[in-house]
Amino acid sequence: MALSGIFLVLFLALHFTINFTSVISPETFNELSHFMGYNVIVQFIMQPILIAGVVIHFVMGFVLEIQNNRARGVKYVQYKGGANAPWVSRNMIISGAVILAFLGLHFYDFWVHEMAYKYVEANPEDPTRYYAETVEKFAPFWRTAIYVVSFGLLSLHLWHGFASSFQTMGVNNKYTPSIVNFTKIYAVAIPLGFAFIAIYHHFNPIIH
Amino acid sequence: MKIYLKIWRQKDATSKGKMVDYTLDGIEGDMSFLEMLDILNEELISKGEEPVEFDHDCREGICGTCSLQINGRPHGPDTRITACQLHMRSFKDGDTITIEPFRAKAFPVVKDLIIDRSAFDRIQQAGGYISVNTSGNTVDANAIPIEKEKADLSFNAATCIGCGACVAACKNASAMLFTSAKVSQFALLPQGRVEAADRVMNMVRQMDLEGFGNCTNTGACEVECPKGISLENIARMNREYLSASVRG
Numbered sequence: 001m002a003l004s005g006i007f008l009v010l011f012l013a014l015h016f017t018i019n020f021t022s023v024i025s026p027e028t029f030n031e032l033s034h035f036m037g038y039n040v041i042v043q044f045i046m047q048p049i050l051i052a053g054v055v056i057h058f059v060m061g062f063v064l065e066i067q068n069n070r071a072r073g074v075k076y077v078q079y080k081g082g083a084n085a086p087w088v089s090r091n092m093i094i095s096g097a098v099i100l101a102f103l104g105l106h107f108y109d110f111w112v113h114e115m116a117y118k119y120v121e122a123n124p125e126d127p128t129r130y131y132a133e134t135v136e137k138f139a140p141f142w143r144t145a146i147y148v149v150s151f152g153l154l155s156l157h158l159w160h161g162f163a164s165s166f167q168t169m170g171v172n173n174k175y176t177p178s179i180v181n182f183t184k185i186y187a188v189a190i191p192l193g194f195a196f197i198a199i200y201h202h203f204n205p206i207i208h
Numbered sequence: 209m210k211i212y213l214k215i216w217r218q219k220d221a222t223s224k225g226k227m228v229d230y231t232l233d234g235i236e237g238d239m240s241f242l243e244m245l246d247i248l249n250e251e252l253i254s255k256g257e258e259p260v261e262f263d264h265d266c267r268e269g270i271c272g273t274c275s276l277q278i279n280g281r282p283h284g285p286d287t288r289i290t291a292c293q294l295h296m297r298s299f300k301d302g303d304t305i306t307i308e309p310f311r312a313k314a315f316p317v318v319k320d321l322i323i324d325r326s327a328f329d330r331i332q333q334a335g336g337y338i339s340v341n342t343s344g345n346t347v348d349a350n351a352i353p354i355e356k357e358k359a360d361l362s363f364n365a366a367t368c369i370g371c372g373a374c375v376a377a378c379k380n381a382s383a384m385l386f387t388s389a390k391v392s393q394f395a396l397l398p399q400g401r402v403e404a405a406d407r408v409m410n411m412v413r414q415m416d417l418e419g420f421g422n423c424t425n426t427g428a429c430e431v432e433c434p435k436g437i438s439l440e441n442i443a444r445m446n447r448e449y450l451s452a453s454v455r456g
Contacts, residue, residue, distance in 0.1 A: 064422050068380035071421030073313045077216070077227055078306040080280035081379055085426035090379050092424065164425040170450060172443030 001064065002168035004057040005161050009186070011050060016190050019197050026131040033130035037114060058100050065093045088160045095157040102150035109137055138201035147198040151191040158187035209235050209301035213248065215260055216308045218317050221324075225317065227306070237297035241284065242267060242274065244296055245307075261320040267292040269434060272369030275315075275323055275376070277308040282373035282432045290371060290434045310376035314383070314418040327418040328370050328386060334414035335407035336390045338399045352398055362396040365389040367435045374429035374437070380421030385429040387415045388445035389437045395448055405452035412449055 018036065022029035036042050081090050088095070113133075117123050138144050163183040166172075171179070200207075210233045218225030232251070235244055242264050249259035265273040274291040278284035284294040299305060309317050314327040340346060354362075366389075374385035391408050394400025400407070423442060430439045 064424070068382075068421040068424070071313050071381035071419060072311050074311055074317075076277060076280065076308055076311050077214070078277075078280040078308070081428065083281055084377055084428040084431035085379070089424065089426040160425075167425045167439065167443050168423075168446060170443045170447030172440045 001057065001060045002165035004053050004060070005165045006169075007053045008057060009158070009162055009165075011053070012190055016193055020193060022131060022134055023197060023200055029134075030128055030130045034125070034127040037118070037130075038125065054103065058096065061093065061096050086160070088156045089164070092157060092160060095153045098150060098153040099157055102146065102153075105143075105146060109143070135201050135204045138198055139205070141202070144198050144202040148195045151195040151198075154194075155187050155191035158191070159184065162186060209237070209296070209299075211235055211244075211296075211299060211302070212304040214304060214306045215321070216317075217260070217320055219319065221316055221318055225320075227308075235296050237295065239296045240267070240292060241276075241278070241294040241296065242292050261318075261322050263322050264292060269293045270369065272371035272434075275310045275325070275372050276321060277306075277310055277376055279306050282310065282376040283371075283434055287431070288434055288436055290369075290373075293434075310372050312372075312375045312381035312420065314381070314420050315372060315375065323372070325370070325372050327420070328372065328383070330418065331383065331387055331411050331414045332370075332390055335403070335410040336394070338394055339403060340399075349399065354397060358396045361440075362393050365392040365396070365437065365441055368393075368433075368437050369435060371434060373432045373434060375420065377428040377432035378421065378423075379426060379428065380424060382423045382429070383415050383418070383420040384423035384442050384445070385433060385437055385439070387411050388441035391445045391448060392441040395444065404448060405455060408445060408448040409452050412445070 018029070018032045021032060138147075163176075163180045166176070166179050210231065213230040213232060214227045215230060216225050217228045230248060232244065232248055235247070239247075242262070245260060245262055252259045263273045263275055265271040267274075269290045269292060272290065274283075276283065276291040278291060278294070283289060283291045285298055286294055307321065309315075309321045309323045315323040315325055318324050368386060368389035370386060372386070375381050375383050391411055394407060395404050425439070425442075427439060430437065
């Protein structure tokens with residue numbers, strides 16, 4: 001759980017870096033997207049590893065949740081969980097489930113579209129199409145709103161999950177306060193950045 | 209002061225329990241929480257009713273026997289104390305106090321507020337010991353030099369009284385804090401290194417067999433532990449477990 005979580009955290013940083021170029025340089029974004037979409041190593045080694053990481057993370061999350069629910073057969077009549085642990089740490093299954101639902105939409109929006117473009121419709125390579133497709137995707141308000149709300153839940157998930165992964169892997173030492181502080185910065189900055197990109201492209205036709 | 213009680217009553221391990229309401233008058237702030245329950249039981253006995261069964265022994269926070277979930281928290285609203293160290297001054301006149309047993313599949317209710325915590329005993333039996341040569345040439349433990357920092361950490365872990373508040377507080381009913389304290393108190397000392405790998409593997413295996421939940425690092429156990437056992441122990445146990453697993 002912790003290892004797959006750390007892996008996904010690292011992937012998020014890469015994903016954000018590439019996405020952010022769409023705000024500052026459409027040409028760079030097109031180049032990077034084309035590279036990621038057609039590079040053999042990325043497509044046939046890194047992409048399956050990424051999908052495996054996502055599947056392992058959420059399957060383990062649900063299995064742990066079921067086991068943990070069984071560990072307390074009779075529930076408390078009164079239970080003040082908020083008195084000793086923050087909401088985010090007690091409800092990772094909720095934030096995780098929302099992120100999983102979001103991933104379904106995200107895969108449908110971009111990954112399924114990409115697979116259909118390349119392998120079903122067998123269209124020729126077009127290194128200039130990615131920026132326009134992204135802007136078009138975020139034109140509907142409902143899609144942008146779903147993305148922004150999901151990024152909010154991603155922030156909550158990261159807020160607990162990132163530093164927690166280190167504890168699970170046995171890291172609790174003088175560096176722990178720094179890890180916790182970095183977690184807080186990362187958990188806010190990355191989802192906020194993703195939300196900014198979605199909102200930016202929603203208003204992109206007006207801006208330009 | 210007058211207080212209203214909602215107490216879990218359960219005839220035996222197989223019966224279905226329920227919350228029962230009681231009202232107590234004349235309670236003083238200087239009374240301990242368990243004295244308040246003694247008074248309730250005296251009233252119940254004088255009325256010919258079955259008294260409320262609850263665990264207690266030393267009544268000074270040492271033995272870890274009193275295991276009460278009070279108003280939704282293990283050992284009540286105060287921190288770093290057991291239920292027997294809780295005083296009625298922590299409550300106000302007219303308060304309603306909910307009292308339940310610690311809840312976990314591995315801590316089945318025996319009767320009313322008494323639970324069976326022998327799962328903890330079995331975890332300790334699985335590895336919570338060191339082997340000492342008793343053939344006549346036993347080395348005095350005080351003759352073995354130990355770093356002050358490690359000795360202190362080991363002693364802090366050893367202050368765990370096994371009350372079960374960590375399990376009761378955890379949303380997953382996980383026993384990781386208890387088990388890690390028992391692993392740490394030996395793993396930090398040279399005498400405990402000899403069997404360190406077997407110890408952590410056996411104790412974690414037993415913990416899982418007992419049906420405790422998994423740790424998701426909410427930190428509730430550390431907050432509610434009357435002895436302040438640190439989450440560092442869980443990280444240490446995870447390191448020990450990883451190391452033992454890799455070495456086979």
